[in-house]
Amino acid sequence: METVSKPAAAARVLAVRPVGTTAVLAELSGLHDVLALQALLLEQPLPGQVDVLAAAETVMVKADSPAAARRMAARLLEMDLTVRSHAEGKLVLIETVYDGDDLAEVGRLTGLGVDGVIAAHTGQVWTVAFGGFAPGFSYMVGANQVLEVPRRSSPRTAVPAGSVALAGNYSAVYPRKSPGGWQLIGRTAAPMWDLGREQPALAAPGDRVQFRAVRELIEVAQPQAGAADSEASAAQEPDVRSGLRILSPGLQSLIQDLGRPGHAGLGVSSAGALDRSSLRRANRIVGNDPSAAVVESVAGGLRVQAVGDQVLAVAGAPSALTVVTPSDVPDSDAPEDEGDQSERVREVPMATAFALLDGEILTIGAPELGFRSYLAIRGGAAADAVLGSRSTDTMSGIGPAQLAAGQLLGAGAATSSNVVGNPELQPDFPDTGVTVLDIVPGPRDDWFDAAALESLCAQEWAVTPRSNRVGMRLDGEPLRRSRDGELPSEGTMAGALQIPPEGQPVLFLADHPITGGYPVIAVVVDHQLDLAAQVPIGGFIRFRWAPGYGLPTSLTDSAPDISQTK
Secondary structure, eight states, rough: OOOOOOOTTTTTTEEEEETTSSSSEEESSHHHHHHHHHHHHHOHHHHTTEEEEEEESSSEEESSSHHHHHHHHHHHHHHHOHHHHHHHOEEEEEEEEEEOTTTTHHHHHHTTTTHHHHHHSSSSSSEEEEESSTTTTTEESSSOOOOOOOSSSSOOOEEETTEEEEETEEEEEEEEEEEEOSSEEEEOOOOBOTTTTOBBBBBBBOOOEEEEEEEOOOOOOOOOOOOHHHHHHHHHHHOEEEEEEEEEEEEEEEEEEEEOOOOOGGOOOOOOOHHHHHHHHHHHHHBTTTTOOOOEEEEEEEEEEEESEEEEEEESSSSEEEEEEEEEEEOOTTTTTOOOOEEEEEETTTTSSSEEEETTTEOOOOOOOSSEEEEEETOOBOOOOBTBBOOEEEEETSSSOOOOOOEEEEEEEOOOSSOOOOOOOOOOOOOEEEEEEEEEEEEGGGGOOOOHHHHHHHSEEEEOOTSSSSSSEESSOOOSSOOOOEEEEOOOOOTEEOOOOOOOEEEEEOOOSSEESEEEEEEEEEGGGHHHHOTTTOOOEEEEOOTTTTOOGGGGGTTGGGGOOO
16 A cells, blocks of 8 residues: 555645555644544544544554555545534643753753743643553643753653653653653642543543642542551452462463553553464363453463363463373372372363363473463453453553462453364464564655665564563664654554664564654564564564565665565
8 A cells, every 4th residue: 555645735634654554644734633633533433443543743543454444545535624623622730840850951941941931831721632652641732832842862761750741842741650751840749540530541632731830739648558458458359269370470471362452542552462363262262252361471481270170272382281280189080099199290282172170280381483372261361451451561551460470360251152162273483583574664664765675674683682562672784764853753553663763673562652753664564463473582583575565665666576575
C-alpha cells in the first residue's frame, strides 16, 4: 500500500501512509484537524477500526485486518473536516505548587522570569492533544507558545509522580515515577491515573486543563497498614483450591491473554501475548476460550505443582516437559499392595493435553529452538481483569504482577468446550540461528537514503540482552538518517522498526510506548510478529521487503528485485 495524498485545499487529511499491514497514518494540518478527525472516528468508526491514536500532527488508525486497513486510506481522504467542529471536552482544574527544579531555567530560556512562567502557565487553558508513553501522561497544548522550551540535554533517571513539566510546545503531568527529560516547573497531588474511576485518565484527549497556583498541596492520607488492614487484605485474597503453585518462575513468567486494544488514547498499549498463535493453540487444546489467560514464560525453567487435578497444555518454543510424581503422592495405577513409593518421572509432549494430578510437578526445560513457552490450564489462569484484559503490561505496570515462587495461581472458568482438543503440530522454528521477517516500508522511510534502506535488508541484526517485551534492541551496522531535525511524536505499533539517533533499530513488541518521536523506517507484517517473539537473545534477524507492498521510493530503481527475495 503506497502513500496516498490529496491537495490540501480539498481535504484536511493531507496524506495517508501505511503503517505495516494493519494500520494507516493520516497526516493533518494542525491540532484542530487532529482533534476533529479523532472525534469523528470515535463517533463513527470505520469498518474494521480497532483503535485510534491522535498525536501532534497525525492520527493513526489500527484495523482488524490488512484488507480493512487498505480500505481506510481512501475513506480517510474523503472525509471533509473543514466544516466540522468537535465538541469541547470537560474542564479539569489542577492545583499546582510552582517550585520545580527547572523553574528558574525555564524563566531564563523564555525570558519571562519565574513569576512570568507561573503567570503564563496558569493564565491559559491547555487542551489535551494525545496520550503519551505512560497511562495518564497527556500532552497538553496551550493557547500560545510563550512557554516553548527544549527538553533537558540530560534526562533524569527518575522524575517524581505528580511533576508538572514543559517540553517543546507541550505541558504534562507525570502520572507515576519514571525517567524523563522534560523541564520540571512544579508539582501536583492530582491523581492523573486511577483505575478505580470509570474514566481512569483525569484528563483524556479533547479535555481542557486549567492550572491553578497554590502554596501547598492537600493530599488525602493513605491508610496505614496494620493488623486490621492485613486481615482485610487476606480476606480479599482468593482461596485457591484448584490451580497451580509456582515453585519457580524461571527467568520471567507473566499472565497474558490477547491484550487490551482500544485504549491507546489513554496511553495504554495493547500488551498481551507476544506469540498469539501459540497462546491460541494452547487454549484450543485444553478446551478454553481463545482469549483465556495463560502463563507466558521465557527461556524455560518454569516449575509448577498441581493443586487439585489439572489439565494442561504447553505450546510455543519446543522444550522438554517433565512431570514428577513425588513419593508421597499415591499412584492410582499401582496395585494396592505395591510397596515402591519412590519418585516417578515421565515426559509429556508439546501441544498435547495432559493431566497434572494433585501434587505432581511440571518442569519446562530450556527451549531447543525459540524463546517463549505458553502454559494453558483448563479454565484459564484466574486473575483480575484491568481494562478488559488479564495481561501484564511490563512498561505501564498494568495487570497482574510477575509470577513469583510460592504463589498460588487459580484455575478459572474460561472454557469453550466440554472436552479437550486433539494434539496439534508445532510450527517450524528456524534452526539456522537467523529468522527472516517481512517488512513493509514506512511510514517514515523517506528519512533515510537508498544506502540505509539497502543496509537494513542486507545484514543480519543481532538481538541484544537489552531486549524485553517493550522492544527488541538490535545490533549491526548503524543506519544513518538523510535529514536533520526531530519528528513530532506520532502513534506507533507492535512491529515498528524505530531508528534512534545512534542508528541501531528497535523492533517494538506488545508493551511498546504508544507514541514515539524517532522515525519508523519499516514495520514487520502483522502475521509474523509471532515468529519475531520466538527469536532468542543472541539470535539473528534478517529483514526483507514484503512482496505485494511495494518498495521505498528511493529503492524502486536501484533494487527492483529485493521484494522477490525468498
